[in-house]
Amino acid sequence: MIKTTKGMRLHIGIFGKRNAGKSSLLNALVRQNVSIVSEIKGTTTDPVEKPMELQPIGPVLFIDTAGIDDSGKLGVQRIIKTDQVLDRTDIAIIVLDSSWGVFESDLYQRCSKRNIATIVVASKIDICPLDLKLQKFCEDKNLIYISTSVATGAGISKLRDAIINKAPEEFINSPGIVNDLMPAGELAILVVPIDLEAPKGRLILPQVQTIRDILDNDSYCMIVKERELSDALGRLNKPPALVVTDSQSFLKVAADTPEFIYMTSFSILFARLKGDLNEFVKGLQAIDKLKSGDKILIAESCAHHPTGEDIGRVKIPRWLRQYTGAKLVFETIQGHDFPDNLADYSLVIQCGSCMWNRREILTRIMRCKDVGVPITNYGLTIAYSLGICERALRPFPSTLDILQEYST
Template identity: 30%
Template sequence: MTERYIIGIFGKMNSGKSSLMNLLTQQLTSIVDSTPGTTTDSKIALSEIHGLGPVKFIDTAGFDEKHLLGDKKREKSLAALKECDLVLLVVDPSTNDFESESLIISEAITQEKQIITVYNLFGDCDPTLVLDIDSMLYKSKVYPRIVLKAVDINCRHELLETILNNYIPKNVLIDLLPFVEREEFYILNIPMDEETPSGRYLRPQAMAEAYITRHWAFPVSYRMNLAKARSGDPSERERWNGFLKSFAKRPKLIITDSQAIDIMKEWAPADMGLTTFSIMMINYMSRGRLSEFAQGIKALNKLVPGDHVLIAEACNHSRIFEDIGTIQIPELMNKYYPGVVIDHSFGREFFEESDIQQCKLVIHCGGCMISNQRMAARLRDLKTTGIPITNYGIFLSWIQGEEILERVIKPWMNMD
């Protein structure tokens, strides 16, 4: 059975929900009438959006109808909200009270639904009014929006474009390590310390190992003694050289913990590719948008003292990474970009924070503990506000030199 994306249309009575449904389906699927409460039950239409695939639209009854019947309709609308992947919130900006819209938004946010606000203009409307309502409804969070006339067929194209550009489908999978070749060796450089959990690898390490094995290639782990390597003690370098010599066939590539990139930039032989777990992870979690993170690092060149940079970790329970986010990166920032103010965000939605607007750059962890959809939503929100984003692995490589960053990014280029 084909899986359909479910798009629900919500809003107050008479806001133009059914008109929007008809605009989307290009037919009179729903009865449109000026009588408030025309749509009494959720109406369903199966359709296809070119570039997205099969969809199920649900036109719902107004959220603001009073009395017992209104409560029943609201329950139906809430059930539809639960079911859908994307909420199209239809707002008539000429109305005064936005209590119903706020309720829909809070339900949608609680249920982690994606939202696009559709401002439906019945007549001429001052565009600043839309902006005022938008910031009142969403506070500091940015959601995609479109301003249109639901009864105007010419608005259909822009509406579909807005959905395509903003809706993040659930099931788009990408390859974790798209460059892995059958029967080839891949080195996983895994420094361990007292904080390393015993009995298991960290998620990115385990995922890389499983992926390489699954693809009929050979993952080989090396536990680097990072302290020794950094101290200049030759025994660690000798151990590494001995390890490399033991291969009858040269390994293709090294995936290293980003923290060891300062060593690996010297130690990784020129004939082997080099990348980091953090870069692998952010490419995977963002569904292949690594180049945006690589581009984002350039914002560092424009920083002046007093600018804010946000270090964002997508979870707050991993002590192993805490060190990078709270100590290593801030120290490096201090050294190379003195006077720049470092803010932190752990786990919570950083966009809820009002000071995100003043950030000149977000440096994000690998994001292994959040869903692809949430990561995509973060990227979308940052793009809307024009704030560049980069990642721990990219930052740590860049600090070692632009050519090092190029090297760790290279394996990912020209990949589908």
């Protein structure tokens, strides 16, 4: 279970001022000394992550952070890192060992703006008096308030229960990838190109997760390279319910798959699972307005060494330039950094985000919306610039309606 990818885990962030008892609380929750504890303020400098299994939720990721009241040049950098953790947090634990102040208020407001479930923990109750005013404040705001002591163990199991109660429904009943798109007992064909970008000796995460989802649904699948698709289809005595392709083979797969068979891409399936497919489809309308000199931000979640025909750096820019005929300017970012100057871009194109949790992508969508910048994803951009977006969205009728509404 420890091998479950981070992207599938419920992210629980532990926030608060320096010395509030955050690291002690993480250690108590996971029953291990994973984060260094000391009486010196500012002991935790970088986020400390600890994956574990928390039933009935399943795999979760606890993240201890640096204090939100840090100061100085390095302190500011630490606060930026802590803010990035908030971007991917599903449940926030605000820890305090003194009265509620501006730092906690600011944190709480940011959590409520993003609809992040929040739990307030008054730590060190073995030495700190119970704060009745804070308790009342939490009651008024409908916030869970728990007092804890790592010295006596008080409140720790109550906190675990509160986390379980606050877990979003989708973590307890995880949504499927394709299981609502095909009835049980049917066949899906997965098209997996084995090119230079394919990792040696294995399949990539979206492919593996889709196979697992198909098996969970009591369905079955056939996995082929794009060259073999036509032959594979010809051998079947009943057509597949769905063909899913890597976006890079879209055109060939669309040509080889009869029109009456549903066809889409892994990246579109993951736009739905890890982001908001409808918002990404709305973002596509920006493509038709692009003109020479416009800047486009390509956002890749993982750092990897680009290969010759890199999808984000080479193929998407090429297809978009061909589609628009404009001299577009592309910039690429990798990892959790998302720039503050988003308004400088005419479009943001997010990768499939298979390694990330949904919350972080929803935060990115929210940040783009705040400054009025359209955001879409790789698979949709490719399908749109190759003229096969309608076809690839046919398995999702309400999303197809949005596309058609925007293009009329």
